[in-house]
Each structure stands twice: as C-alpha cells, then as structure tokens.
Amino acid sequence: MKKRDTLGAPLRIGGYTAPCNVLLAPLAGYTDFAFRKLCYSFGAGLCFTEMVSAKGLLYGNEGTRRLLYRDPSEPQTAVQLFGGDPAVMRAACESEDLAGFAHVDINMGCPVPKVYKNGEGSALLSDFPRAEKIVAACKKSGKTVSVKFRIGLDGGHIVAAEFARLCAGAGADMLTVHGRTRDKMYAGEPDYAAIAAAKNAVDIPVVANGGIFTREDALRMLGETGADGVMVARAAMYCPHVFAEIAGRGGEWDVRAAIEGQIADMLPFYGERFTLVQMRKMAAFYLRGTRGGAGLRARLLACPSLGGLHALLEEIFGGGAEGLTSGPVK
Ligand SMILES: Cc1cc2nc3c(=O)[nH]c(=O)nc-3n(C[C@H](O)[C@H](O)[C@H](O)COP(=O)(O)O)c2cc1C
Structure with missing residues (x-):
C-alpha cells in the first residue's frame, strides 16, 4: 500500500498549510465552534462549519449568522456554503459575515431533497456549467476555495473524475470526494476507485471521505485512493478523540x-x-x-x-x- 506514511502529515491548501491531513467534515447540527475546538484539541488538521445557506446569509437570517461564530483559539476553520446561484455565492463569500474566514468550502454533495430540488448541493453534479460558474465566482472573492462533492447521483452516473477536473479548472484549491452516490446517502462502502479517479484527474489536493471510523479505515482509504488526506464525519460525532487515534497520537478520551x-x-x-x-x-x-x-x-x-x-x-x-x-x- 502506498501513502501509509502520509497519514497525519501536513496538508497544503492554497496558501495555508494544515498541520495534519485528518480533517473534520462539515456536519449540520454538530460542527459548532465548541465541537470544533474539541476536535482541534485532539489533532484535527482543519475543521469545517456546518453548511450555511448563501441566500440565508444575504437575507440577514440571524439563525444562519449564529452558525458562523468562531472561537479565537481556532487555528483556521473553513466555512461551508451551499447555494445554486453563482452571483449569490460570490456575494456571500465577500460579505462581512464571512470576513473572518479565509477558506470557503462549497457544498456539492448534500443529498437532502429540500436542497437538491432547489438545484443546490448534489444537484450540481448534474449541472456542470452552473457548478463551474459557482466555483469561479467564489474564487473571485480572493478566498481559498474547496469543493466537497459526491462521486455521482447514482451508480449509473459516476462523475467523480470529470467533476474533479471541472472544479480544479474553475480555480478550486482543494477537493473533498465523498465516495458514495447521492442515492446511497450514508450507507455502504465508499467507492475507492471513483475517489482514486478523481485524485488522478487533478493536480490540487484531494481529500477522501466516507466510512472512516478507525486508523485502519484511514490507512486503507489513503492506500486505495492515493488521496492527500482523509475527512472524518460520523466517527467524530461518536468520539472526537478519533483524530488522535487516526493520526496515531494517543492521549486520553475523557x-x-x-x-x-x-x-x-x-x-x-x-x-x-x-x-x-x-x-x-x-x-x-x-x-x-x-x-x-x-x-x-x-x-x-x-x-x-x-x-x-x-x-x-x-x-x-x-x-x-x-x-x-x-x-x-x-
Ligand atoms: C448529521 C450529518 C450532518 C451532515 N451535514 C453535512 C453538511 O452540513 N455539509 C456536508 O458537506 N456534508 C454533511 N454531511 C455529510 C458528511 O460530511 C460526510 O460526507 C458523510 O457523513 C460521510 O462521511 P462518514 O462516512 O465519515 O460519516 C452530514 C452528515 C451527517 C451524518
């Protein structure tokens, strides 16, 4: 297996170097500042806010704003935005509310019907031109931009490699590939080959996500895909100490x-x-x-x-x- 020795290594994302390539995923309802602070304390290299509606931000929704609170002790946290309108996405990136975030992650993987039906989240996997415009528009804000996406809508439409190429071409600094299709939601083994195809299609860092609960899972993911890092979601909800375990850092979980x-x-x-x-x-x-x-x-x-x-x-x-x-x- 290649890449075994890179687990826990630093990860360069645009102009920023995360100290460790084991990242905390955006998790709606969970990744608030206090939870992120805990994950950083156990060695997470970079944490993401939960997905925030670009439209909600621009309409001055107070609930949306509350999701954006950052603790001064957080090293660098990426804000995740969702939306389907390139101009609205750019305006959100440039808004005062996001002034404290140097890194914007674009959600192109959310499977939830309410989001999907609005042409947002995973719906963008079947609308390449709009997806490309969104990445390019966000990039114009001058912030570091990453995209988190699924490998396709269903097994008959695996688009991971083409979509990775499109995002990189539009200016993305990093990609996270969730190795499941939309119809699988959160179930089943990740598709390692599809993540590997995305990794091989681009020159920017690719982070692999899906089904990582242990250090062995993470090593397997890196070995099978050649990805530059891993992103952990549900395992952190069960035990934020998982970052120390995956990176081989030990320590106590109290x-x-x-x-x-x-x-x-x-x-x-x-x-x-x-x-x-x-x-x-x-x-x-x-x-x-x-x-x-x-x-x-x-x-x-x-x-x-x-x-x-x-x-x-x-x-x-x-x-x-x-x-x-x-x-x-x-
Ligand atoms: C409760 C919950 C909330 C989630 N919220 C988000 C979100 O806000 N943005 C996002 O991109 N993905 C979200 N996801 C997906 C995760 O980030 C991740 O891609 C998925 O759970 C697969 O990783 P895992 O197998 O390690 O759990 C969510 C998943 C769960 C279970």
Whole structure:
C-alpha cells in the first residue's frame, strides 16, 4: 500500500498549510465552534462549519449568522456554503459575515431533497456549467476555495473524475470526494476507485471521505485512493478523540471532561436552552457503545435543564458507573 506514511502529515491548501491531513467534515447540527475546538484539541488538521445557506446569509437570517461564530483559539476553520446561484455565492463569500474566514468550502454533495430540488448541493453534479460558474465566482472573492462533492447521483452516473477536473479548472484549491452516490446517502462502502479517479484527474489536493471510523479505515482509504488526506464525519460525532487515534497520537478520551468543556464554551454564547438541546444530543452520541449506554442515553435526552445534565454526569462518572470510556463505534 502506498501513502501509509502520509497519514497525519501536513496538508497544503492554497496558501495555508494544515498541520495534519485528518480533517473534520462539515456536519449540520454538530460542527459548532465548541465541537470544533474539541476536535482541534485532539489533532484535527482543519475543521469545517456546518453548511450555511448563501441566500440565508444575504437575507440577514440571524439563525444562519449564529452558525458562523468562531472561537479565537481556532487555528483556521473553513466555512461551508451551499447555494445554486453563482452571483449569490460570490456575494456571500465577500460579505462581512464571512470576513473572518479565509477558506470557503462549497457544498456539492448534500443529498437532502429540500436542497437538491432547489438545484443546490448534489444537484450540481448534474449541472456542470452552473457548478463551474459557482466555483469561479467564489474564487473571485480572493478566498481559498474547496469543493466537497459526491462521486455521482447514482451508480449509473459516476462523475467523480470529470467533476474533479471541472472544479480544479474553475480555480478550486482543494477537493473533498465523498465516495458514495447521492442515492446511497450514508450507507455502504465508499467507492475507492471513483475517489482514486478523481485524485488522478487533478493536480490540487484531494481529500477522501466516507466510512472512516478507525486508523485502519484511514490507512486503507489513503492506500486505495492515493488521496492527500482523509475527512472524518460520523466517527467524530461518536468520539472526537478519533483524530488522535487516526493520526496515531494517543492521549486520553475523557467523556465527562469533553461534555463539561463544551457546555462551558457554549453557554455564554448560545444560552442555556440551545446549549442543553445541543449537548443532550452530543452526549448521547458520546455514550454510544458504552456499557449501559442505551439507558443512560434515554435519561440524558430527557434532562430538563443543564443542572439535571450535570447531576446525571456526576451520577455516571462520579463513581456510579466506573470506567466509562468510549471509542469509535461503527
Ligand atoms: C448529521 C450529518 C450532518 C451532515 N451535514 C453535512 C453538511 O452540513 N455539509 C456536508 O458537506 N456534508 C454533511 N454531511 C455529510 C458528511 O460530511 C460526510 O460526507 C458523510 O457523513 C460521510 O462521511 P462518514 O462516512 O465519515 O460519516 C452530514 C452528515 C451527517 C451524518
């Protein structure tokens, strides 16, 4: 296998060098600043915001703006935009809201019907001319531009290599290829050959995504595709410490400290209600696969307040259920 020794190596993206080529994927509802901060602390080389609507930004949607908060400690974070109108995408890139982001990632992989029917996300895989105009328009903003896309809409229409070439030709600085078609959503093995074809079609860095839960998965992905880095999504939702494991850096995964740290970071910015809802959801993921986890998760999700959440954490980790640690769960 080639590329084994490059796992954990720096990754050059436009004018920026990420310290490690294991990246955190954009995850709607999850990759807020507190979660990203945790992932960076475990060695993620670059994190992405969740997908943000370019139109929503320009219409001054407050909810959309809240997704853009960055913690001063974040080294470099890319903002992910979705949209189908090149002019709107460029205006969003150049807007004041994105002034703090030097890197814009364009979503061309979202399979969700609401997005797809608007000609956004994965719909762009079947509209090459518009996809090309969007990349070129975003590039005119002067920011580093990457594109995240799926290998095609379905098995009969694998476009990974052609689409990679198109994006690179339009000025993209990096590509992330999710090795599944739209109709597969998140299921099944990634198509290594299609990712490899995309990698071989261009001279810019290509990051491979899909089905990476362990260091072995990451090594296999790099070996099979020749990609320059890997992007991890669901594995990080289960255990943000996965970045240290994949990059071979070791260290401890302390579930309680992670949850408490995220709450402390989020509370002043998001307030109690949002912090509670968000952290019940995240803590439930972290406790997947742990002994007694199913019952604990049900109780977590029913916690009525942050006080209740802290009390439950004390019950779980304060001696009640000794040795609760969690690793990545497939
Ligand atoms: C809950 C959830 C939210 C997601 N949100 C986004 C998103 O905002 N933007 C995006 O490009 N992909 C999004 N994805 C797709 C992931 O970034 C990733 O491509 C996909 O999960 C495959 O990687 P994995 O097999 O490591 O999970 C999302 C996936 C999940 C499960």
